[in-house]
Amino acid sequence: MEGTEGWVDISVNGTPSKPLPERFVVAPATLWFDRFMNHFIKVGGLSIIVAVSLIFFFILLQILPLFRGARVQEYGSLPVPPGDYVLMGTDEWSELPFLLDTAGSLHFVDTVEPDGPHDRGHFVRAPAFLEEVEAAVVRYNEYQARLAYGTVDGRFAIVDVKYRPTFPDRGGREVLVNLEETPLLSIGREGVALDMIAYGDSGARKLAAAVQQVDGRYELHVVSLAQRRTLLGPGELRVDQAYDLTDYLDGEPAHVVIPSDADALLIAMQDGRVRYLHYDGRVFTERQVFQPFADLANSRIASMDFLLGDVSIVMTSVSGENRMYSIYRDPDKDMRIWGHTKTFASMDHAAAFYSAGMRNKSFLIGSGRFASLRYATTKQIRWEDELPFDIRLALLGPRYDRLLFLDAEDTLHFYDLRDPHPQAGWKTYFAKIQYEGQAEASYAWQSTGGRDDFERKLSLVPLIIGTLKGTFYAMFFALPIALMAALYTSQFLKPEIKRFVKPTMEIMASLPSVVLGFLAALWLAPIVSNAVPSVILAVVGVTVSAYTFGYVWGHLPPHIRLRLKPGYEFIVFVPVMCLAAYACWTLGPVMERTFFLVTDPSTGLQVADFRLWFPTVTGLGFEQRNAFVVGFVMGFAVIPIIFTISEDALSNVPDAFRSGSLALGASRWQTAVNIVLPTASAGIFSAIMIGLGRAVGETMIVVMATGNTPVTELNPFTGMRTLSANIAVELPEAPYLGTLYRTLFLGAFVLFLMTFIVNTVAEILRQHLREKYRAVE
Amino acid sequence: MTANRDTPTRAAAPNDVQQRRVAVSRSAAATLEGVNAQHIQVKDYSFFYGPTQVLFDLTMDFPERHVTALIGPSGCGKSTLLRNINRMNDLIDGISHQGDIQIDGSSIYDPYLEVISLRKRIGMVFQKSNPFPKSIYENIVYSLRVAGRNKKSELDETVETSLKAAALWDEVKDRLQESAFSLSGGQMQRLCIARAIANRPEILLMDEPCSALDPIATGKIEDLIHDLKKEYTIIIVTHNMQQAARVSDKTAFLYMGQLIEYDETEKIFMKPSEAQTEAYVSGRFG
Ligand SMILES: Nc1ncnc2c1ncn2[C@@H]1O[C@H](COP(=O)(O)OP(=O)(O)OP(=O)(O)O)[C@@H](O)[C@H]1O
Numbered sequence A: 001m002e003g004t005e006g007w008v009d010i011s012v013n014g015t016p017s018k019p020l021p022e023r024f025v026v027a028p029a030t031l032w033f034d035r036f037m038n039h040f041i042k043v044g045g046l047s048i049i050v051a052v053s054l055i056f057f058f059i060l061l062q063i064l065p066l067f068r069g070a071r072v073q074e075y076g077s078l079p080v081p082p083g084d085y086v087l088m089g090t091d092e093w094s095e096l097p098f099l100l101d102t103a104g105s106l107h108f109v110d111t112v113e114p115d116g117p118h119d120r121g122h123f124v125r126a127p128a129f130l131e132e133v134e135a136a137v138v139r140y141n142e143y144q145a146r147l148a149y150g151t152v153d154g155r156f157a158i159v160d161v162k163y164r165p166t167f168p169d170r171g172g173r174e175v176l177v178n179l180e181e182t183p184l185l186s187i188g189r190e191g192v193a194l195d196m197i198a199y200g201d202s203g204a205r206k207l208a209a210a211v212q213q214v215d216g217r218y219e220l221h222v223v224s225l226a227q228r229r230t231l232l233g234p235g236e237l238r239v240d241q242a243y244d245l246t247d248y249l250d251g252e253p254a255h256v257v258i259p260s261d262a263d264a265l266l267i268a269m270q271d272g273r274v275r276y277l278h279y280d281g282r283v284f285t286e287r288q289v290f291q292p293f294a295d296l297a298n299s300r301i302a303s304m305d306f307l308l309g310d311v312s313i314v315m316t317s318v319s320g321e322n323r324m325y326s327i328y329r330d331p332d333k334d335m336r337i338w339g340h341t342k343t344f345a346s347m348d349h350a351a352a353f354y355s356a357g358m359r360n361k362s363f364l365i366g367s368g369r370f371a372s373l374r375y376a377t378t379k380q381i382r383w384e385d386e387l388p389f390d391i392r393l394a395l396l397g398p399r400y401d402r403l404l405f406l407d408a409e410d411t412l413h414f415y416d417l418r419d420p421h422p423q424a425g426w427k428t429y430f431a432k433i434q435y436e437g438q439a440e441a442s443y444a445w446q447s448t449g450g451r452d453d454f455e456r457k458l459s460l461v462p463l464i465i466g467t468l469k470g471t472f473y474a475m476f477f478a479l480p481i482a483l484m485a486a487l488y489t490s491q492f493l494k495p496e497i498k499r500f501v502k503p504t505m506e507i508m509a510s511l512p513s514v515v516l517g518f519l520a521a522l523w524l525a526p527i528v529s530n531a532v533p534s535v536i537l538a539v540v541g542v543t544v545s546a547y548t549f550g551y552v553w554g555h556l557p558p559h560i561r562l563r564l565k566p567g568y569e570f571i572v573f574v575p576v577m578c579l580a581a582y583a584c585w586t587l588g589p590v591m592e593r594t595f596f597l598v599t600d601p602s603t604g605l606q607v608a609d610f611r612l613w614f615p616t617v618t619g620l621g622f623e624q625r626n627a628f629v630v631g632f633v634m635g636f637a638v639i640p641i642i643f644t645i646s647e648d649a650l651s652n653v654p655d656a657f658r659s660g661s662l663a664l665g666a667s668r669w670q671t672a673v674n675i676v677l678p679t680a681s682a683g684i685f686s687a688i689m690i691g692l693g694r695a696v697g698e699t700m701i702v703v704m705a706t707g708n709t710p711v712t713e714l715n716p717f718t719g720m721r722t723l724s725a726n727i728a729v730e731l732p733e734a735p736y737l738g739t740l741y742r743t744l745f746l747g748a749f750v751l752f753l754m755t756f757i758v759n760t761v762a763e764i765l766r767q768h769l770r771e772k773y774r775a776v777e
Numbered sequence B: 001m002t003a004n005r006d007t008p009t010r011a012a013a014p015n016d017v018q019q020r021r022v023a024v025s026r027s028a029a030a031t032l033e034g035v036n037a038q039h040i041q042v043k044d045y046s047f048f049y050g051p052t053q054v055l056f057d058l059t060m061d062f063p064e065r066h067v068t069a070l071i072g073p074s075g076c077g078k079s080t081l082l083r084n085i086n087r088m089n090d091l092i093d094g095i096s097h098q099g100d101i102q103i104d105g106s107s108i109y110d111p112y113l114e115v116i117s118l119r120k121r122i123g124m125v126f127q128k129s130n131p132f133p134k135s136i137y138e139n140i141v142y143s144l145r146v147a148g149r150n151k152k153s154e155l156d157e158t159v160e161t162s163l164k165a166a167a168l169w170d171e172v173k174d175r176l177q178e179s180a181f182s183l184s185g186g187q188m189q190r191l192c193i194a195r196a197i198a199n200r201p202e203i204l205l206m207d208e209p210c211s212a213l214d215p216i217a218t219g220k221i222e223d224l225i226h227d228l229k230k231e232y233t234i235i236i237v238t239h240n241m242q243q244a245a246r247v248s249d250k251t252a253f254l255y256m257g258q259l260i261e262y263d264e265t266e267k268i269f270m271k272p273s274e275a276q277t278e279a280y281v282s283g284r285f286g
């Protein structure tokens, strides 16, 4: 590098070559800048790729837990005093479970401090009436922590296990418990022991049922309870009415259950038939008899218990079949009846234990050493295992975080349950599911309901359909208008006019969609819904008039036609279009009066109203904020994009092609369609795809201008809910990292996939088109 | 002006011209007897691109079934004149003209005249070859298709005759469905010629059809022009003096938008009456 300043010594293989004359030397600054920009651009490009992949991975990270099963792990066990335990219950945190022995006493087990200073390791409580009379049967309602005792002398009492968390000064939480019992009330035959008991309490209505055996014959007795309210709080509980339903028993009953609404009684017979008696507050009527396992050799029902919400019963047969029946309104009978809605995986034996989740539609079921945690809505097995001990009793923790098992050796085993998204799964999101209360399987989205026991509906299908619907109607309006406008502007309009048409369209593109949505919802939707016939007529009329005008204009003698220079035809054309639009608008009501007549059911008069006519004729809905309006307005968000890009593509077609075509005697239209359009097809394709992307992801307009009802129909006169709108609407309601939260991310992922697939296919096609119509240079 | 001017190729040119000319004038004489009509007449024609005048007061006639060559230095307005004959300049903004151009006695600016039918009468080969991004076949039949003639047999026949006329048939007859872009530059040029004559126009305008062609391809196209002359009135723009001399019956020399000299080709090249013409054709300026 010796030599004069600015000279570069280039050496090949170590031999110094002749120094380069100064005029051939590249300035170091130029080289440096070139290198810098090279790297700068590389870094920029890479960081964009990295950023996009990071977003992708973030979304993936958010949705992956949805598809994970439950994790169950034993974390401790406690010996309990030996006893004849028949059922198990617990507090919300599973800290102070109790075991109920055959005598009816509750043996509480302190799991937090088994050897604590408070002498609470184990303690026994029993309702006071047990000193007076022996218990014959006990039934436990986990959800309400309520025990129904039947005595040996034909009476019953309700005992509430009241857990109360306290927060002592030494810190932590201590769960205290006390029992609240009702007085003993008589039911059925006096002095005869109860064989079975069932109790339902909706607050306003209370029903108790008991089965007794009198002289070898089974009798079924039901009482309704009343509790008069006094100024000093709830008054005394007493029997209001007594019913003898023995007539409904034609044999030995196997199970008797009452839902918590206390409006029904279900009796399962030994032969496997179930009688459904409806109670309207005064009388019982038999609504239905069904046999869940009629198809099996032994159709006896081995177990029969409610799922959370008490509108579904989970049953097992003696051979271990596991089925669920739910109550729904039968459209034919117009009555709520029970129907077979789910079949779960069979087990080897009939269920020996069952415990329903209190947070969701899960249940723990099994027998012997086998335990299975299942989710009713999706029929999915969340977890199942052969445990290393014989299970005597099992309990699913109220917070869906614990499994408790009592083994045959009087040891209580505690399992940790980690299953934050029990309902999630492919089926939930993409398959038809028959939800509780529905007569048939459907795709449904309804993420929140008024009650705790509400069954969430999380199908993404209505949202995907909504997205496609919105996109379809948007493109339905936008595509023809934008493409025709681009073709006209680039091929027919004089450049002087084009010079201000284009920027105007570009300004339109920058209109915030919130403004468009606002206009659509508050201004356009009412107008359109009041004048649907006019609007339809205008859409058809303007198109037809445009074609007619073109035809007539083309057949005018040249000396009239050529008065207007080519490219200025719009001076005649625009007024004609406006006139056509106006005519259609005024003719709309006339059309409505002629064709869209319906008879008003209340007055019997004929009224002309499309809004009423459409639903009566097609059976589909009509909403003011509908896909038609959204499509129209979203079209306006999409038109400028498609217009601008495709206009550019069309204008960029080499003039040589146009001249070549025109010189061969083609008309301007023939040139545009045969030469310019195909040549620009790759660019136009991109334009459509970018427009499509905008329409698919458009949120604000959809949120504002539709009712956001997740429907699965393509009817233009109802609304829809798109994936993007769904995220906007639901995210504020979704608890952080909850199932809904992650489901919304799944929706985002599906949206991402949809655009990704569309764009990839589009890009491949576009490359193909570009290759095909590549201009030679 | 430099030693370049006296290179052997240049020196050999006059001989070449003479040889060819003999053949040309013989065939020209034969046709001239029968037809003498002035096919295209340019009358006091001036043309403006916006404010800039490009053509000045041109008056010239192009006889039927003759080849007329337009020569002149780059930018003198040859293409402009050519493009005005089929009104291709209409595409450009802000053009205006004075005077008139008539074909068979009727003005091309007649308001009753449909430009499309005017262009159907006139085939044009552009300075830069511009095949459409379609197959070879579709390129040729384009003019028929836009005229609504879609009969397969007619199209097939047209393709064959046009391609044969353009001396391209043998090279492409097995690959008619391939993209026109797969052809070489010279083949494309001939394809454009075949395309221009497919609809059998009366007039053929050729703007430097042999620019960027090798001598063999050029020879083929020149032979083609010879053959086409029997049916078409041809106007050809060329920068190649030998070519002008070889193929044309009449030659017009334009300079800066003005018609300097217009006469029999033989005369222009052998005894031009204007000094400028002589200087140009002998390669001393331009
Ligand atoms: N579209 C146009 N707008 C404005 N001026 C133009 C246009 N086309 C050509 N010109 C001008 O008109 C003049 C004549 O151009 P023209 O293309 O006719 O020349 P030419 O004789 O064909 O030249 P060449 O031999 O280089 O092809 C030139 O000065 C050119 O700059």
Ligand SMILES: [Mg+2]
Binding pocket: B078, B079, B080, B127, B207
């Ligand atoms: Mg030119």
